[in-house]
Amino acid sequence: MYALKRVKINKMSKKEIADALNEIRFLASIRHKNVVGFLEAFLENNETELCIVMEYCGSGDLAQKVERNKKKRQYIDEKVIWRYMIQALKALSHLHGKGICHRDLKVANTFLAEDGSIKIGDMNVSKRLEQGQLKTQIGTPYYMYVRLAN
Numbered sequence: 710m711y712a713l714k715r716v717k718i719n720k721m722s723k724k725e726i727a728d729a730l731n732e733i734r735f736l737a738s739i740r741h742k743n744v745v746g747f748l749e750a751f752l753e754n755n756e757t758e759l760c761i762v763m764e765y766c767g768s769g770d771l772a773q774k775v776e777r778n779k780k781k782r783q784y785i786d787e788k789v790i791w792r793y794m795i796q797a798l799k800a801l802s803h804l805h806g807k808g809i810c811h812r813d814l815k816v817a818n819t820f821l822a823e824d825g826s827i828k829i830g831d832m833n834v835s836k837r838l839e840q841g842q843l844k845t846q847i848g849t850p851y852y853m854y855v856r857l858a859n
Contacts, residue, residue: 710765711748719757729759732833735809736763743800745820745830766820766828775816793819793827800829808838 716729736747746764753760768774771793778785797819804811811818811832818831 710767712745712763712765714761714763715753716759716761717757718759728833731835732831733759733761735832735835736761739804739807739809741800741803743796743826743828744803745828763830764828766830767823768821771816771819771821771827774821792825796827797829804829804835805838809835810838811835 718726733750748762750761820828820830
């Protein structure tokens with residue numbers, strides 16, 4: 710079983726199309742057990758839709774798990790949280806080792822595999838680091854880290 714992400718590109722700006730293609734390039738260059746696996750990409754419907762075939766994570770995302778636990782008024786076990794954190798850090802270490810910055814890491818972009826592991830995905834705003842720095846600020850506002858000048 711696989712996941713298929715369909716992106717309608719016929720009404721997208723050139724920047725948005727570039728971001729979608731950027732995600733494909735990054736996914737294709739990464740092989741790590743805690744990063745959503747890329748299988749292939751193709752155009753469909755008279756080249757108006759970009760289809761990205763990825764590894765299927767059958768247990769949803771971490772945001773959904775948090776919401777399920779909130780509704781039940783239950784905490785997520787601390788050992789599970791530590792396991793997720795360690796896996797996320799291993800994935801980030803792998804990305805950073807390849808000079809890639811995710812730039813939108815959050816629970817909604819952290820997927821749960823059926824084996825209980827987590828996988829980082831949704832890398833459409835990721836960038837390759839140039840000389841160790843990024844020049845733009847992007848991401849989901851509540852998850853952004855802001856560095857204040859001294």
